[in-house]
Amino acid sequence: MPTAPRKGAIALAYRVFVLPGVIAYLFAVSTVVLAADRFWLVDLVTFAWPYVVAVGVLLTVAAFLTRRIKAIIMAVIGLAVALLPAADVPTARASSAQGGIKVMTANIFGDNIKDRTAFLALLKQERPDIVVLEETSPAWERLLSSSGLYPYESSTEAMLRDALKVYSTLPIRAETELKRAVTEPQAYKQPLRLELDLAGKPLFLYAFHPETPRRLWQWRDRNAYLSAAADAVKGDLERAPVIVAGDWNTPTWSPFFRTFLQQSGLASTAVGWLQPVTRFTMKLEALAYIGSTIDHIAVSPDIFLRDHRLGPAFGSNHRPVIVELTLPQT
Numbered sequence: 113m114p115t116a117p118r119k120g121a122i123a124l125a126y127r128v129f130v131l132p133g134v135i136a137y138l139f140a141v142s143t144v145v146l147a148a149d150r151f152w153l154v155d156l157v158t159f160a161w162p163y164v165v166a167v168g169v170l171l172t173v174a175a176f177l178t179r180r181i182k183a184i185i186m187a188v189i190g191l192a193v194a195l196l197p198a199a200d201v202p203t204a205r206a207s208s209a210q211g212g213i214k215v216m217t218a219n220i221f222g223d224n225i226k227d228r229t230a231f232l233a234l235l236k237q238e239r240p241d242i243v244v245l246e247e248t249s250p251a252w253e254r255l256l257s258s259s260g261l262y263p264y265e266s267s268t269e270a271m272l273r274d275a276l277k278v279y280s281t282l283p284i285r286a287e288t289e290l291k292r293a294v295t296e297p298q299a300y301k302q303p304l305r306l307e308l309d310l311a312g313k314p315l316f317l318y319a320f321h322p323e324t325p326r327r328l329w330q331w332r333d334r335n336a337y338l339s340a341a342a343d344a345v346k347g348d349l350e351r352a353p354v355i356v357a358g359d360w361n362t363p364t365w366s367p368f369f370r371t372f373l374q375q376s377g378l379a380s381t382a383v384g385w386l387q388p389v390t391r392f393t394m395k396l397e398a399l400a401y402i403g404s405t406i407d408h409i410a411v412s413p414d415i416f417l418r419d420h421r422l423g424p425a426f427g428s429n430h431r432p433v434i435v436e437l438t439l440p441q442t
Contacts, residue, residue: 216235217246243279320357
């Protein structure tokens with residue numbers, strides 16, 4: 113049986129920390145889940161959502177330790193609300209079939225000039241069929257284009273315009289910059305759409321890199337970018353399979369990520385709320401990858417997922433996302 117001093121300490125902790133904490137937590141996560149699609153600063157909280165969930169776990173444990181029913185109920189409800197965004201993300205169906213294609217996306221961080229050979233070695237090791245790159249500089253383009261690894265690549269014009277570059281072992285039939293209407297004076301970014309030849313049949317590939325929502329106008333433009341791309345993807349789905357890859361500057365738990373998937377008809381290749389960080393702060397890299405999951409690959413419902421993983425750090429502040437897919441034609 114707990115001693116009187118221990119009971120007093122638990123009661124004090126309950127009144128001062130646990131009960132106020134679970135009340136504040138329930139209010140905060142409910143606000144984000146309900147209002148992130150309308151308010152910029154609220155949506156920014158989703159970049160740190162795994163850490164928010166971790167706080168909920170700690171509060172739930174603390175509530176159980178106090179044995180106070182009121183705190184336990186509110187803590188459990190708060191944690192359940194925090195888990196809702198991941199539960200609402202459409203995900204690709206798993207497959208164990210052999211064959212298919214491998215796709216990699218990586219923000220190579222154009223200023224990363226210390227040692228480009230690390231990324232080149234990763235490409236030689238993984239041998240992805242399709243590589244989607246963001247923040248590609250002319251120096252990076254020259255290195256990768258001269259590597260002899262890929263017979264087909266997107267145009268230099270697309271790279272100079274949006275720093276997007278695609279390399280492929282599949283022939284590129286057509287390349288189109290998605291011309292979306294922009295309402296923000298500073299906005300210019302457009303998704304890159306490629307039609308690839310998959311054994312004589314079309315495969316549509318979209319390369320993404322919308323604005324990072326550090327400012328209100330960037331948030332609005334990112335959301336408009338995703339919405340316009342979703343409409344275009346939905347149209348292409350009527351003709352052929354679709355793959356979307358890139359640095360979306362949108363975390364898995366943002367309502368705008370979920371809305372894009374639902375609006376376009378695609379599915380995420382990453383599963384669950386506990387997803388590895390793809391964009392991290394390099395100042396803490398030696399200790400842990402602290403950041404958010406904003407690099408994604410999404411696929412049409414007729415594409416099955418064999419594997420999803422992250423590649424190693426290579427000097428950028430992003431880690432590559434690598435997926436192995438089974439397509440309907442393979």
